[in-house]
Amino acid sequence: MIDRFLVALSNAVYFVPTKVREFRKKHPGVEVIIACATKGRKLAKDQNPQYEYGWSFARRNTLILAETGFYCGDWEISLQSISEAILVKIPSGAVLKIATAEGVHYQFGLQSDPKWENQTILPLKVINRS
Numbered sequence: 560m561i562d563r564f565l566v567a568l569s570n571a572v573y574f575v576p577t578k579v580r581e582f583r584k585k586h587p588g589v590e591v592i593i594a595c596a597t598k599g600r601k602l603a604k605d606q607n608p609q610y611e612y613g614w615s616f617a618r619r620n621t622l623i624l625a626e627t628g629f630y631c632g633d634w635e636i637s638l639q640s641i642s643e644a645i646l647v648k649i650p651s652g653a654v655l656k657i658a659t660a661e662g663v664h665y666q667f668g669l670q671s672d673p674k675w676e677n678q679t680i681l682p683l684k685v686i687n688r689s
Contacts, residue, residue: 562670562671562672565670565671566595566596566670566671566672569595569596569670570594570595570596572596573596573597573619573620573621574621575594575595575596575621578594578620578621578623579591579594579621579623582594582623582625582630586625586627589625589626589627590625590626591623591624591625592624592625592626592678592680593622593623593624593672593674593675593678594621594622594623594624595621595622595669595670595672595674596619596620596621596622596669596670597618597619597620597621597622597631597667597668597669598617598618598619598667598668599617599618599619599620599622599631599632599634599665599666599667599668600617600618600665600666600667601618601634601663601664601665602663602664602665602666603662603663603664604662604664605656605658605664606664606666617668618631618632618634620632622655622667622669624678624680624681626638626680628640628641629657629665631667634665636657636659636665638680638681640659640660640661641657641658641659641660641681642658642659642660643656643657643658643684644656644657644658644681644682644683644684645683645684645685645686646675646676646683646684646685646686647686647688648671648685648686648687648688649688652668652669652670652671653668653669653670653671653672653675654666654667654668654669655667655669655675
């Protein structure tokens, strides 16, 4: 129950419904699978998710998983470019790690939401970390 409340609160604070409407206007006909509030980081190399100073400067925005890829502000990551996707479940939520074939790595801090594990468009490895 508390997880659903936190997801709804975060999505309201980050204006997720408004961002989804804007996305649909810009990308008509593209199905939105999941949209949620996130803190996002773009990294030059793979890193384990951890509490660190770098999250202070993370992008705060809406993360949209659509049938064509991920969208977070001006970051567009096509599904074809993704070489690995891992959802690391942590006590305070989850971190979605995405690696691209070009060697770019992203980490997205998320609230706990079963939609990520239940989606079928992106093969996703799930790791539980306490």
